[in-house]
Amino acid sequence: MNVKKTVAYIVMALIAVIFLFPLLWSLVSSLKPEAKIMSYPPKWIDRFTLINYETVLDKYPYLGWMGNSIIITVLSTIVVLVLAAPAAYAFGRLQFRGKKVIFSAIVSMLLVPIQAYIVPLFLLVSELGIYNTFAALILVAGANVTSVFILTSFFRGIPKELEEAARIDGCSDYRIFGQIMLPLIKPALSTVTILTFIANWNNFLWPMVAIRDNALKPLTVGIAQFLGGANSTAQFQYGTSLAAACMAIIPSVIVFLLLQRYFVEGITNSGIKG
């Protein structure tokens, strides 16, 4: 038994290392001046400096990108919730003709990657005069399918009796929705909030296409300028790009840790009942 436990702990430690190692090594490297980063053999402990971080903050509108990301993500998430929750309620609880057809048309879009409709979408956004604005990102985010899908299955799962009792008491549909149904699907709402938040925070291709001004870019697109490897540019430096990457990890991880409980509950709930 003890041998088993020991093996289990060793494997667990290995798992933790696999996930943490890339992050830790990047952090350590980002704290070295460029010349030291490329020194060989690699050293874990060295004389550390914040020079790379200063370069990123001085030469790029980094905090602006982060602010943009926060505004876009928060507004997108709100819009998704406000649009998707009532729609999902209609699909999950109300009877009307064409429900099945409309619902399948919506859900089938889960299989269509944005690349398949990004050209028409781009033309549309230009036509509407919202190219290079946050509105282009938020409205497109609002047409979210996953959230309708998840919320609908939750609304469906609520027992009929609750609704019938409310109806006998004379509740209107709007009150049933707002005061009975919404509180009941709180776990699902938190799931959708988190999944939408992460999806929008990490969204890359559409903002890259829809935003032209460097100052309006969200962090995902802005930070892509720091990429090395095959996309490397002449003045590419590992130090600054790693510093830019490490700073971007912080808000992702903070948000995740704050919402972690809901996140785990959420994705598991959506998975099993979805």
Added chain:
Amino acid sequence: MAKSQWKVAAVFLLPYLLVFLVFRFGPTIAGLFIGVLDWNIVGEASFAGLDNFRKLFVDPYFTVSLKNTLLFLLFTLPPLVVFSLLIAVLLNQRLRLRNAVRTVSIIPYVLIPAVVGIIWNWLYENNFGIINYYLKAIGLGPVEWLTSEKWALISIAIVTVWSYLGYNMILYLAGLQDIPGDLYEAARIDGATGVQAFLHITLPLLKPITSMIVTLTLINTIQIFDQIFVMTNGGPGTATLTLVQYLYGVAFQNYDLGYGSVLGLATVLILIVFVRIQSRLFRLDD
């Protein structure tokens, strides 16, 4: 069935439907129609009939991108299902610090693709990268991770597994926690070993979750784009040119919008075929 509630439904549905139709459904349908056009974004569009569709069958780049996409699926799907299950089983045991390890394992999932790209580009660095350094220390390598045709796709597959493993693990963990403990108790009394219990209780009961994980993984890998775009942009050569990567090049670098749309359609069809196969294989009865 109760009487139709279409008036109420309309109030609830319309705001979403409007946004959905304009910004999702409409463009998708328009994308289909663009497929029959010969349209370069600067020129006039002209009707091309089925030319763009025919092109698919003779286009060597399409064949290569399809092959790469299927290879990528082969590299990522098995580990993403098997390892996530094994890790979930481990982290479901009563172990100290298991919650910390659960948290740590899901962090890669919440990171921005470009951030993941920067981090792994550095780890994979041919001459100064730490992975090659450690490989050399045990007498292996150096491997030209992202810069050789042989390894580039595998390198991205490793990064993808690293990113999604924790997410799948959480799904499995939830499934495991839903299995009643008495089942294992009964199996133990009947003399079943741990492995037998795993094969005859755990695996069958996790079938719905496995099915879902496979579907999600299919969607994420067949449509893989961001990670490749930021790390290798399809190269070296065509080594990491996947379907969506190719589509992006055709539509946004060659500005061949018609053919780009056809490629999008092809991607969707391939995805549907795989999702169908998946649901056949798992044949869920509920």
